[in-house]
Amino acid sequence: MEEKEMRDVEEKKEFPPEEKKEELPSEPLKEEKTLEEKLSELEKELEEQKEKYIRLYAEFDNYRKRVQKEKEELVKYSVEPLIGDLLTVLDNLEMALEHASKESDPKSLIEGVELTLREFKKVIYNYGVEEIEALGKPFDPTVHHAMSQIERPDVEHNTVVEEYRKGYKLKDRVMRPSLVAVSKKVESEVQQEDISDTKTDRQADDTGDDTQSG
Numbered sequence: 012m013e014e015k016e017m018r019d020v021e022e023k024k025e026f027p028p029e030e031k032k033e034e035l036p037s038e039p040l041k042e043e044k045t046l047e048e049k050l051s052e053l054e055k056e057l058e059e060q061k062e063k064y065i066r067l068y069a070e071f072d073n074y075r076k077r078v079q080k081e082k083e084e085l086v087k088y089s090v091e092p093l094i095g096d097l098l099t100v101l102d103n104l105e106m107a108l109e110h111a112s113k114e115s116d117p118k119s120l121i122e123g124v125e126l127t128l129r130e131f132k133k134v135i136y137n138y139g140v141e142e143i144e145a146l147g148k149p150f151d152p153t154v155h156h157a158m159s160q161i162e163r164p165d166v167e168h169n170t171v172v173e174e175y176r177k178g179y180k181l182k183d184r185v186m187r188p189s190l191v192a193v194s195k196k197v198e199s200e201v202q203q204e205d206i207s208d209t210k211t212d213r214q215a216d217d218t219g220d221d222t223q224s225g
Contacts, residue, residue: 143178163194
């Protein structure tokens with residue numbers, strides 16, 4: 012009996028009881044699941060941003076097209092107010108011609124044309140157009156274009172003495188210069204001035220020579 016017990020003890024020593032394996036914690040699984048969730052959220056957010064970008068791009072493209080269309084219409088119809096005002100002038104001119112054709116007196120035609128001219132000037136002046144002053148003014152190459160020179164002893168040299176065509180400005184911009192004739196000195200006066208200048212120069216030279224000799 013004792014021998015049997017001793018053998019059992021020895022067997023137990025040779026073959027110790029199996030130790031229970033400790034279960035691994037489930038934290039890595041939870042962490043892996045969390046990463047997948049984050050990745051899914053990022054993909055979802057990226058898709059939302061992509062849709063938002065596409066929507067914003069479409070809105071901007073529509074805005075650009077609308078602005079371009081408005082710009083084209085603005086250029087296309089920019090003269091509409093002016094044309095609308097000129098239609099009144101056109102009506103007056105047509106009425107003046109109609110009345111003139113029924114009357115033998117040319118005075119009525121002249122009065123009608125003068126009225127139309129005043130109306131026309133009123134319209135363009137309201138839009139910032141103004142006549143360039145020329146007659147009797149000193150020649151100004153920025154607003155006057157000299158077509159000829161005329162000897163005029165009664166006015167200052169380089170003065171506008173005739174106006175062949177009126178010039179106009181739109182606010183500060185010259186739309187077209189005045190075509191003018193400019194005064195110049197009479198030839199005899201120019202020669203007399205040259206002689207006087209020559210005498211003055213000679214007198215100055217003689218005075219200088221006398222000073223050096225002394």
